Amino acid sequence: MLRIGLLGCGRIGQVHAKAINGRSDATVVAVADAIPEAAAALAEQTGGRTAETDAIIADPAIDAVVIGTPTTTHYDLIHQTAKAGKAIFCEKPVDLSSARIRDCIDVVEQHQVPFFVAFNRRFDPNFATVERRIRGGDIGQVELITILSRDPSPPPIGYVKTSGGLFRDMMIHDFDMARFLLGEEPVRVFATGSVMVDPAIGDAGDVDTAAVILTTKSGAICQISNSRRATYGYDQRVEVHGSKGMLLADNMLENNVEFAGNAGFQTAPTMNFFLERYERAYALEMAHFVEAVTTGTPPSPGIEDGYRAQLIADAAAKSLAAGRPVEIG
Numbered sequence: 001m002l003r004i005g006l007l008g009c010g011r012i013g014q015v016h017a018k019a020i021n022g023r024s025d026a027t028v029v030a031v032a033d034a035i036p037e038a039a040a041a042l043a044e045q046t047g048g049r050t051a052e053t054d055a056i057i058a059d060p061a062i063d064a065v066v067i068g069t070p071t072t073t074h075y076d077l078i079h080q081t082a083k084a085g086k087a088i089f090c091e092k093p094v095d096l097s098s099a100r101i102r103d104c105i106d107v108v109e110q111h112q113v114p115f116f117v118a119f120n121r122r123f124d125p126n127f128a129t130v131e132r133r134i135r136g137g138d139i140g141q142v143e144l145i146t147i148l149s150r151d152p153s154p155p156p157i158g159y160v161k162t163s164g165g166l167f168r169d170m171m172i173h174d175f176d177m178a179r180f181l182l183g184e185e186p187v188r189v190f191a192t193g194s195v196m197v198d199p200a201i202g203d204a205g206d207v208d209t210a211a212v213i214l215t216t217k218s219g220a221i222c223q224i225s226n227s228r229r230a231t232y233g234y235d236q237r238v239e240v241h242g243s244k245g246m247l248l249a250d251n252m253l254e255n256n257v258e259f260a261g262n263a264g265f266q267t268a269p270t271m272n273f274f275l276e277r278y279e280r281a282y283a284l285e286m287a288h289f290v291e292a293v294t295t296g297t298p299p300s301p302g303i304e305d306g307y308r309a310q311l312i313a314d315a316a317a318k319s320l321a322a323g324r325p326v327e328i329g
C-alpha cells in the first residue's frame, strides 16, 4: 500500500485525491492546504487527516507526496520532499524557469527519488493509442503533426497575471504532446501570437491566441494551435501524418448520439473542460505513478521531460518577442 500525502486541495488536488481513492494499492494518509477549510473538506472525502505541509513532507509514515499547489510553490516543495527521500508526483509546469528546473533535477538526482511530472494528456486513451500506433510503425515515418488545443473560455485575469504566460502555462501540455508523438526532439520553434479574446490579457503582457511551428532535426514538423476561447467547448484534437498513413484523434463528445434533420447533422457538445475530458487520463497517470513507485521502476514522464517542455516554451516566448524562428535550448 503506497501511503500518499497530498499538498494543495484546489482544483487539481481534488482530482488526484479522487484517483487515489479509487485504488486499492494506495491511500491518502494526509492532506494540506493553505486554506484550512479546503484541507478539511478533502480530508473528509478521502478519509485522510489534515496536516501542515512541512509535517506531511517530514512524516516517516508517508512514502510519496503529490504536489498540487500553485506552480510558484513547486520549487521549494520539490527540494524539501526530495531531501526527505520521498517519491514525488508534481503538477505541471515543474517551474516557470528552466534554470530553476535544472536545480530541481539536481536535487532529485542527488537524493535518488522517483519523480513524475503530471503531463496527463499522455495517458488519455486516444492520444496514447496514437503514440502506440506511431511507434508500432502503422503510419511509417512521422512527417507532419497538428495539435489543436482550445479552452472554452479564458481563466480569471488574476490567474493569467501569475501563470507565466500562455506558452509556459497552457501550451506546455502541447509541447509535451509534440515530443511524445514526434519521438525526437524539436530543434527550432517559430511562434506567433495575438490578443483576440480579451484586451485585459494583453494588458497583462500575455497573448490569448497563438500558433507555433516546431521542426525536428530529421525535418518533421509539428503545428500547434492554442486559443483561450472556443465557443463550441473544450477543443482537443491531434492529427499525425506519416509516410504510410494518418492517425486522427478527434474530440470526445458528451455522448455519441447524432441528430439529422433538414438543417444537416448535429452532434452532442464536446466534453466541457479538462476535469471531465481528462478524467480517465488523471486516473491512469495516478495508476502509473503508484505502480512505478511500488515496483521501483522510474515513472514517466519524468523531470527531464518537464525540463525539455520548458525549454520549448522559453524558445517560443523568445520567438514571439523577436518575430523570428529560434533554436531550442
Ligand SMILES: NC(=O)c1ccc[n+]([C@@H]2O[C@H](COP(=O)([O-])OP(=O)(O)OC[C@H]3O[C@@H](n4cnc5c(N)ncnc54)[C@H](O)[C@@H]3O)[C@@H](O)[C@H]2O)c1
Residues within 6 Å of the ligand: 007, 008, 009, 010, 011, 012, 013, 032, 033, 034, 035, 038, 053, 068, 069, 070, 071, 073, 091, 092, 093, 118, 119, 120, 274
Ligand atoms: N494537469 C492538469 O490538467 C492541470 C490542471 C489544472 C492545474 N494544474 C496545475 O496544478 C497546480 C495547481 O493548480 P489548481 O488549478 O489546482 O490551483 P488551485 O488554486 O485551484 O489550488 C491550489 C491550492 O493550493 C493551496 N496552496 C497554496 N500554497 C500551498 C502550500 N504551500 N501548501 C499547501 N497548499 C497550498 C491553495 O490554497 C489552493 O487551495 C498548478 O501548478 C497548475 O498548473 C494542472
